[in-house]
Protein backbone atom coordinates (compact mmCIF):
# COMPACT_ATOMS: atom_id res chain seq x y z
CA UNK A 1 0.00 0.00 0.00
CA UNK A 2 1.36 3.40 -0.95
CA UNK A 3 2.16 5.96 1.70
CA UNK A 4 -0.69 8.37 2.36
CA UNK A 5 -0.03 11.67 0.55
CA UNK A 6 -0.43 15.00 2.31
CA UNK A 7 -3.55 16.68 0.96
CA UNK A 8 -4.28 19.23 3.66
CA UNK A 9 -4.06 22.08 1.12
CA UNK A 10 -7.45 20.94 -0.22
CA UNK A 11 -10.31 22.51 1.77
CA UNK A 12 -13.24 20.32 2.85
CA UNK A 13 -15.78 19.63 0.09
CA UNK A 14 -13.26 20.54 -2.59
CA UNK A 15 -11.32 18.43 -5.08
CA UNK A 16 -7.98 19.07 -6.72
CA UNK A 17 -8.40 18.24 -10.39
CA UNK A 18 -6.24 18.37 -13.50
CA UNK A 19 -8.99 18.32 -16.09
CA UNK A 20 -12.67 18.12 -16.86
CA UNK A 21 -14.77 17.50 -19.96
CA UNK A 22 -18.47 17.13 -20.75
CA UNK A 23 -20.13 14.56 -23.00
CA UNK A 24 -17.29 12.10 -23.39
CA UNK A 25 -18.33 8.87 -25.10
CA UNK A 26 -15.07 7.01 -24.59
CA UNK A 27 -14.78 6.98 -20.79
CA UNK A 28 -17.70 4.77 -19.79
CA UNK A 29 -21.26 3.97 -20.87
CA UNK A 30 -23.24 6.71 -22.58
CA UNK A 31 -22.25 10.37 -22.57
CA UNK A 32 -20.32 11.28 -19.45
CA UNK A 33 -18.62 14.13 -17.72
CA UNK A 34 -15.05 13.14 -16.89
CA UNK A 35 -13.15 14.47 -13.89
CA UNK A 36 -9.40 13.78 -13.89
CA UNK A 37 -8.12 14.27 -10.37
CA UNK A 38 -4.64 15.60 -9.60
CA UNK A 39 -2.22 13.39 -7.69
CA UNK A 40 -1.03 9.79 -7.90
CA UNK A 41 1.96 8.26 -6.13
CA UNK A 42 2.02 4.93 -7.95
CA UNK A 43 4.50 5.85 -10.69
CA UNK A 44 3.47 3.15 -13.17
CA UNK A 45 6.02 2.92 -16.03
CA UNK A 46 4.22 3.90 -19.22
CA UNK A 47 1.52 5.88 -17.36
CA UNK A 48 -0.56 7.85 -19.85
CA UNK A 49 -0.89 10.86 -17.55
CA UNK A 50 2.38 11.52 -15.71
CA UNK A 51 1.38 15.16 -15.40
CA UNK A 52 -1.29 13.92 -12.97
CA UNK A 53 1.29 12.59 -10.50
CA UNK A 54 2.27 15.60 -8.31
CA UNK A 55 0.14 16.15 -5.20
CA UNK A 56 0.22 19.88 -5.78
CA UNK A 57 -2.58 22.38 -6.21
CA UNK A 58 -3.86 22.40 -9.78
CA UNK A 59 -7.54 23.34 -10.08
CA UNK A 60 -9.11 23.24 -6.61
CA UNK A 61 -12.86 23.32 -7.07
CA UNK A 62 -15.86 23.03 -4.79
CA UNK A 63 -17.82 19.81 -5.24
CA UNK A 64 -21.00 21.89 -5.29
CA UNK A 65 -19.71 23.99 -8.18
CA UNK A 66 -18.53 20.87 -9.96
CA UNK A 67 -21.91 19.20 -9.46
CA UNK A 68 -23.66 22.29 -10.82
CA UNK A 69 -21.36 22.32 -13.84
CA UNK A 70 -21.96 18.64 -14.58
CA UNK A 71 -25.73 18.97 -14.11
CA UNK A 72 -25.88 22.13 -16.23
CA UNK A 73 -25.27 19.99 -19.30
CA UNK A 74 -28.33 17.76 -19.73
CA UNK A 75 -26.42 15.56 -22.17
CA UNK A 76 -24.21 14.23 -19.36
CA UNK A 77 -25.72 10.88 -18.34
CA UNK A 78 -23.07 10.11 -15.79
CA UNK A 79 -19.68 11.03 -14.43
CA UNK A 80 -16.38 9.18 -14.58
CA UNK A 81 -13.55 9.80 -12.12
CA UNK A 82 -10.10 9.19 -13.53
CA UNK A 83 -6.67 10.37 -12.68
CA UNK A 84 -4.46 10.66 -10.98
CA UNK A 85 -5.83 8.49 -8.21
CA UNK A 86 -9.48 9.25 -7.37
CA UNK A 87 -9.42 7.28 -4.11
CA UNK A 88 -6.95 9.66 -2.44
CA UNK A 89 -9.79 12.20 -2.66
CA UNK A 90 -12.51 9.69 -1.84
CA UNK A 91 -14.34 11.73 0.78
CA UNK A 92 -15.10 14.69 -1.48
CA UNK A 93 -15.72 12.52 -4.53
CA UNK A 94 -18.18 10.36 -2.58
CA UNK A 95 -20.12 13.52 -1.65
CA UNK A 96 -20.05 14.68 -5.26
CA UNK A 97 -21.20 11.24 -6.40
CA UNK A 98 -24.09 11.29 -3.93
CA UNK A 99 -25.32 14.64 -5.25
CA UNK A 100 -25.15 13.43 -8.86
CA UNK A 101 -26.78 10.07 -8.15
CA UNK A 102 -29.71 11.83 -6.53
CA UNK A 103 -30.17 13.60 -9.86
CA UNK A 104 -30.15 10.32 -11.74
CA UNK A 105 -26.59 10.25 -13.06
CA UNK A 106 -24.43 7.14 -12.93
CA UNK A 107 -20.98 7.17 -11.37
CA UNK A 108 -17.91 5.24 -12.46
CA UNK A 109 -14.29 5.40 -11.33
CA UNK A 110 -10.89 4.20 -12.38
CA UNK A 111 -8.33 3.38 -9.69
CA UNK A 112 -4.79 2.10 -9.46
CA UNK A 113 -5.74 0.16 -6.32
CA UNK A 114 -7.34 -3.26 -6.51
CA UNK A 115 -10.86 -3.63 -5.16
CA UNK A 116 -9.48 -5.83 -2.38
CA UNK A 117 -7.04 -3.10 -1.33
CA UNK A 118 -9.85 -0.55 -1.29
CA UNK A 119 -11.87 -2.86 0.96
CA UNK A 120 -8.97 -3.46 3.37
CA UNK A 121 -8.19 -1.51 6.57
CA UNK A 122 -5.18 0.05 4.80
CA UNK A 123 -7.32 1.65 2.09
CA UNK A 124 -7.24 5.43 1.60
CA UNK A 125 -9.67 7.19 3.95
CA UNK A 126 -13.35 7.03 2.94
CA UNK A 127 -12.71 4.48 0.18
CA UNK A 128 -15.68 2.42 1.27
CA UNK A 129 -17.90 5.49 1.06
CA UNK A 130 -16.85 6.16 -2.52
CA UNK A 131 -17.14 2.48 -3.44
CA UNK A 132 -20.71 2.46 -2.15
CA UNK A 133 -21.63 5.18 -4.66
CA UNK A 134 -20.16 3.52 -7.74
CA UNK A 135 -22.02 1.78 -10.52
CA UNK A 136 -18.77 0.64 -12.14
CA UNK A 137 -15.17 0.42 -10.92
CA UNK A 138 -12.16 -0.32 -13.10
CA UNK A 139 -9.35 -1.36 -10.80
CA UNK A 140 -5.66 -2.09 -10.83
CA UNK A 141 -2.56 -0.21 -11.91
CA UNK A 142 -1.43 0.01 -15.50
CA UNK A 143 1.27 -2.64 -16.04
CA UNK A 144 3.20 -1.98 -19.20
CA UNK A 145 4.27 -5.62 -19.71
CA UNK A 146 0.58 -6.62 -19.66
CA UNK A 147 -0.58 -3.84 -21.98
CA UNK A 148 -3.53 -4.56 -24.28
CA UNK A 149 -3.17 -2.46 -27.39
CA UNK A 150 -6.66 -3.01 -28.68
CA UNK A 151 -9.45 -0.50 -29.28
CA UNK A 152 -11.96 -3.19 -28.25
CA UNK A 153 -10.62 -3.56 -24.73
CA UNK A 154 -12.24 -1.83 -21.76
CA UNK A 155 -8.96 -1.94 -19.86
CA UNK A 156 -5.41 -0.88 -20.69
CA UNK A 157 -3.55 -3.87 -19.20
CA UNK A 158 -4.80 -7.39 -18.61
CA UNK A 159 -4.47 -7.24 -14.79
CA UNK A 160 -7.16 -4.54 -14.64
CA UNK A 161 -10.75 -5.62 -13.95
CA UNK A 162 -14.18 -4.16 -14.65
CA UNK A 163 -16.44 -4.45 -11.59
CA UNK A 164 -20.08 -3.76 -12.39
CA UNK A 165 -21.83 -3.04 -9.08
CA UNK A 166 -25.08 -1.91 -10.70
CA UNK A 167 -26.63 -4.73 -12.79
CA UNK A 168 -28.26 -2.12 -15.09
CA UNK A 169 -24.84 -1.69 -16.69
CA UNK A 170 -24.04 -5.36 -17.27
CA UNK A 171 -25.00 -5.11 -20.95
CA UNK A 172 -23.69 -1.56 -21.45
CA UNK A 173 -19.98 -2.29 -21.31
CA UNK A 174 -19.36 -1.15 -24.84
CA UNK A 175 -17.69 2.22 -24.64
CA UNK A 176 -14.23 1.18 -25.77
CA UNK A 177 -13.87 2.04 -29.40
CA UNK A 178 -11.31 3.16 -31.87
CA UNK A 179 -12.45 6.73 -31.42
CA UNK A 180 -10.35 9.53 -30.10
CA UNK A 181 -12.07 12.59 -28.71
CA UNK A 182 -10.56 16.05 -28.83
CA UNK A 183 -12.27 18.50 -26.49
CA UNK A 184 -11.39 22.15 -26.92
CA UNK A 185 -12.03 24.08 -23.73
CA UNK A 186 -13.05 27.72 -23.44
CA UNK A 187 -9.49 28.80 -22.65
CA UNK A 188 -8.21 27.06 -25.77
CA UNK A 189 -6.77 24.06 -23.92
CA UNK A 190 -7.24 20.81 -25.79
CA UNK A 191 -7.93 17.52 -24.05
CA UNK A 192 -7.39 14.38 -26.08
CA UNK A 193 -8.94 11.19 -24.73
CA UNK A 194 -10.03 7.85 -26.12
CA UNK A 195 -8.40 4.71 -27.43
CA UNK A 196 -4.96 6.14 -26.90
CA UNK A 197 -6.11 5.79 -23.33
CA UNK A 198 -4.57 9.05 -22.54
CA UNK A 199 -5.24 12.56 -21.50
CA UNK A 200 -2.96 15.06 -23.18
CA UNK A 201 -3.10 18.68 -22.19
CA UNK A 202 -1.48 20.35 -25.15
Ligand code: SF4
Pocket residue numbers: 040041042043044047048049050052083084085111112141142
Ligand atom coordinates in the same frame (compact mmCIF):
# COMPACT_ATOMS: atom_id res chain seq x y z
S1 SF4 B 1 -2.27 4.49 -11.25
FE1 SF4 B 1 -2.90 5.43 -13.19
S2 SF4 B 1 -2.40 7.65 -12.95
FE2 SF4 B 1 -1.31 6.53 -11.34
S3 SF4 B 1 0.75 6.16 -12.20
FE3 SF4 B 1 -0.50 4.32 -12.60
S4 SF4 B 1 -1.37 4.63 -14.65
FE4 SF4 B 1 -0.64 6.63 -13.92
